[in-house]
Structure formats: structure tokens, C-alpha cells
Amino acid sequence: MGANDDDPRKHRILMVSDFFYPNFGGVENHIYYLSQCLLNLGHKVVVATHAYGNRSGVRYMTGGLKVYYVPWRPFVMQNTFPTIYGLLPIIRTILIRERITVVHGHQAFSTFCHEALMHARTMGYKVVFTDHSLYGFADVGSIHMNKVLQFTLADVTQAICVSHTSKENTVLRSGLPPEKVFVIPNAVDTSMFTPAVDRPKRSEQIVIVVISRLVYRKGVDLLVEVIPEVCRIHPNVRFIVGGDGAKRVRLEEMREKHSLQDRVEMLGAVPHAQVRSVLIRGHIFLNSSLTEAFCIAILEAASCGLLTVSTRVGGVPEVLPDDMVVLAEPDPSDMVYAIKKAIYMLPKIDPQDMHNRMRELYDWNDVAKRTEIVYDRALKCSNQKLLERLSRYLCCGAWAGKLFCLVMIVGYLFWQLLELWQMILRRCRISLFRKTVMKRFWKIHNDTNGVFWCTTEFCFAH
Amino acid sequence: MVEFSISNARYTYVHDQKYPSENADMHHIILRRSGSKYIFVYASALLVLACAIYLYFLEEKSISLVYYSLLFDIFLVKLLLRKPVNKESVVIMPAFGVQLETHYMSGKVVRCFVPIDKILKPVLLECVTPVTCYWTLSLIVREESEMVLVFKNLRPPIKMLVHVWKALCAATDNKEETCTHAK
DSSP states (O other), X not given: OOGGGTOTTSOEEEEEOSOOTTSOSHHHHHHHHHHHHHHHTTOEEEEEEEOBTTBOEEEEEGGGEEEEEEOOOEEETTEEOOOSSTTHHHHHHHHHHTTOSEEEEEOSSOHHHHHHHHHHHHTTOEEEEEEOOOOOSSSHHHHHHHHHHHHHHHTOSEEEESSHHHHHHHHXXXXXXXXXXXXXXXXXXXXXXXXXXXXXXXXXXXXXXXXXXOSGGXXXXXXXXXXXXXXXXXXXXXXXXXXXXXXXXHHHHHHHHTTOTTTEEEEEOOOGGGHHHHHTTOSXXXXXXXXXXXXXXXXXXXXXXXXXXXXXXXXXXXXXXXXXXXXXOSSHHHHHHHHHHHHHHGGGOOHHHHHHHHHHHOOHHHHHHHHHHHHHHHHHSOOOOHHHHHHHHHTTOHHHHHHHHHHHHHHHHHHHHHHHHHHHHTTOOOOSSOHHHHHHHHHHHHHHTSOOOOOXXXXXXX | OEEEEEEOSSEEEEEEEEEGGGTEEEEEEEEOOOHHHHHHHHHHHHHHHHHHHHHHHHSOOOTHHXXXXXXXXXXXXXXXXXXXXXXXXXXXXXXXXXXXXXXXXXXXXXXXXXXXXXXXXXXXXXXXXXXXXXXEEEEEETTOSSOEESSSSOOOOHHHHHHHHHHHHHHHHHHHXXXXXXX
């Protein structure tokens, strides 16, 4: 028997998102590290995501983290095809089998997350949502995304954002009351990102490292302006550019145009496991993102003892202390000036000291403890009936509100139909008058097909 | 002689040790027949046919509608009530192997034998489909990429599967021990 069965303070959490291992990225790492730390605290964590290629079914990761790769194919940008009610049966099965208490969804741009949260709310579970990115308000894509977010967050129990800027952005986009939103910054695995034992000498050459996806959002167009200028002003500066993407061609063209082949090294896509080995080759880390809710990349760089130069966008100013980062406006001349300032600051930097400070400042165990507080708060919220919840959806807009209400009512009906079907399958005697007895009986039936603890010697929940 | 049995609304598990001297261990999963599925399918088929006949006689539609509805009914019955399985059995003979049997309502029996030295391990696995998740018992077989499902048609609950799994583990473990002794 797990300790979970006895301790009511321990939660059973279901993380839902389209983004998880074997994909690599900020959201994926966040879910993985948070899950591991929550497992260390004694909670039970299960992750549900869509199948990645052949990787379908149940997998167990380190620490007994159970992952359900649900065989729904992704259709665009790793997102599951949105069918509104398609995921209801499988999510219901997972919630009952694992006896989940809290459902935690990640990333606004994840259809799996939105649908799973909707179904969890229909079934009366407590729901927590974490938003990892900043979004705009003006373009068509953002407007629709924000409406979907408004729908999901209309009835969420608690929300978490990764920075105060992100909280402001989420609250404005979704109309969520700010009291419901907690700010829990991301962290970094400082044991994995340690400074180099022997670094290349600063007096010979200064190496500036850039590692990011080479796409518009990450400010590659700025890099194209900045790099030649810096190379012209500082003859002893060299660049290492890691990463791949649509804008890589522009960087290659810049290299050719200014004959910087020996000063700018292009590494291509760098697997996450090798990021540290690339970072420790440099002295300065350059981040030119045009928008960033938090930016774990600069944490990784700071943990490796690099001085960071970054654009002052989104949540970046909240991440590092002022003596570890030089901020600039997303403008080429301002960034060149910032790099000059950073080169000037370089002799005062002690990488090991920087790493030690990062270890104190950022720790995934701390994130897990704070998230645990959010779960405790979520579970203390009252259970609400369908009618009370529908009133929240009506405020979402003149037409949208009514549409959302309709979607929730149909979802509720589907759920009741599914429960009836399951009862028929299990041959429970249906009596419309003895509803409470029937519900208890059904619950027992469902539980007996439920949790099966996987330990070295098999033992049973019942 | 019946040693042990569990039953729930749909399945009955029976552990039979009829031949103790010959070391054969039998486990059966029996599906409880319920008339309700038949009633439901035949009633809906009848309803479709009745609608078609009503449309033909009273609304003057063509006779082909009745023929199509008849075809649809036959298709529906064939789809939902095809090849009903009565019972699935596992006969464990520790010295030889494991025999998997499927008994159909028509009396037909399909048997599959797996030699004991080909079985690497019996495992309990969770299978995830787009709409549900259920437990299955499978045998990992040497030199085969696919596992052999012990209960191919029925989906008994985990409480019943565990007993069969334990018996299979005992049989395969014994075999491994004798192998090491021989070496």
C-alpha cells in the first residue's frame, strides 16, 4: 500500500499537456522536474500526453512517474486534433483509475490541456493551470487563442504564472481575477549546469554564445544586425551560435556577406544534453528574444558562470540579479552597447561564485513546495454545482458566453451518458430512486479495476 | 474439482486443479451471457425494419428501402453479435508449456500452445486505446517481437488476472530454477 492511501495531505496529481518527453523544451522540462520533486515530497504524479510516434501506452519514468501516452495523433505543432468531447472517455478512465485529486494543465497553446481541463471540471475535479508563455492581443491567432483561454480559465480553481509580467498578461487575456493567480518562477537544474573547470582565457579571445531556436520570436533578425557590428568594434570577440530553425538561413547569409566564417561558428541543432558543453566554451551568453515569459536559457547560462546580455522583454528583468545580467532594448545599437558594457564587466565575474548564487536562488524543490501550497489551496475551494459554474461562463462575452455554456451543458450530458453506459456494461441494477446507493456501488466497481501499485513485489490497493 | 473461483457481473474466474498428479493447472474465464445485448440488437433491427415497412406501405416509398433496411439489419446483427466467445482457458503444464484455449458458443475451440522454454516472462500490462485503458496478461516470448496475449477476446478485471499471472510466474520460475540446476 502506498503512503498516499493513509496521508490525506498528500495529493494525487495528473499533469496534462501536449508537450512532454520525448520532446525537449521549457514546458517539457518544467513538467518533468516539477513531477520528480513532487514525487520526492511524497505525492503521486501521473502525466497524460499524446502519443509520440511509436511511443504509445503507459510508460514509467524515473522515480515511478507514470506517463500515459494517449494514442491521439498530433496535427499541428505537436497539438492533438481538437475534437471537444473526444478525450472525455479516456480522461475519465485515467482520473478514476489513478484516483486523482488535482488536475494540473500546462501551456495555453495545448488543445489536449484545454480539453482535459474542461472534462475534469465537468466531472467535478479541482483544476490548476500553469501558463508558460506571453501572447499578444492584436493578431487573429492571438484573439482566438485568448478566447479559448478565457473559456478554460473561466472555471479554473487556481492558476500559476511563471513571472509577474506573465501574470499580468494572463489576467488581461483571460479576465481571471488576480487573486486566483499565483506566481511561481521556473528553476534550473544547477547540478547539471556547472561552470567549466578551466575556461578559455579572456585576454586571448572573448567568446559569446547564442543558443536558441532560430525563429522570429527569438530575435534572430536582431542577431543579424548585432553580430557584424560587434565583430567590427571588438576584434578579439568570437561567436558560437547553436540551434536551428527557419531563420538560420539569414545568419548564414550574414556570415557570407561580412566574411565572418572564422569569427562566427554555427553548430546547428544542439541536443539538450550537450547544451552545457557548448555554454562552458563561452564567457558571455546573448539572448535576443523579442518576447519571453521567463527564459530558462539565461538561468542555464548563469548557472554555468556566463555573464548574460539580454533584451529587456517580458519577464526577463525578473529573472537574474542586476550584476549577472546586462539588459538592452530590442534594438541593434542598444544591444551592441550592452555587449560592450558586458565585455567591460567581464574581469569582475567569478563563474563559481555565480553558480553558487544560482544554486541558492533557484531550486526545483522550492518550486514544488510552492506548487504544493497552490494544490492545498485548490482543494480547499468549495465544490460547485453545474448551474453555479455556468454563470461564470456567461460573463465571457455576448455570444461566446452562451456558446461556452452550451458546450459545457453538452459535455455534462455526454458525461452522464457515459456513466450510464458504464453502469449498463457492469450490469449494475439501475434504479432512479436509489441514486446514492447506485453511485456508491458504481464507484466500487470502477475502483476494483483501478489502481494497481507497481513495486518490486506486487501489492494491491485493495 | 473446483478449487477457487471469483465472479463479478460479467466474468467468472475458476481455478481448476482436476489432475493434481499430472501437474496440470487450469484457469478459466467464463463470460456470463446476458440476454440484454441480444434483446437490444434484435429490437433495434426490428425497429429499422418496421420503419422501412411503414414508409413503404403508408408513405408509398419504393420497395428497395425495405431491402436496404434488411441488408442493414443483417449487417448490424453480424457486426454486434459475431462469433460469441463463451470461455477462455489457460492450461499450465510446468514441464511442457502453456496451452491457451478459446471456446466459442458454437462449440468450436481454438487452441494455441506455447512451449515452456520459449516463455521469457508473463507480464501484466496496461493497454491504452483512444477511449479507454484496461489490463491484459501477456507472455513475452523468446525470439518473437510480438507478445502473446493470454486472453485474446475477453477483458477480465485485474483481480482475476493476478491469480493467473501468479500461477504462470510460478511455472516459469520453476523451469528457470531447474535450468540453472542442470547447468
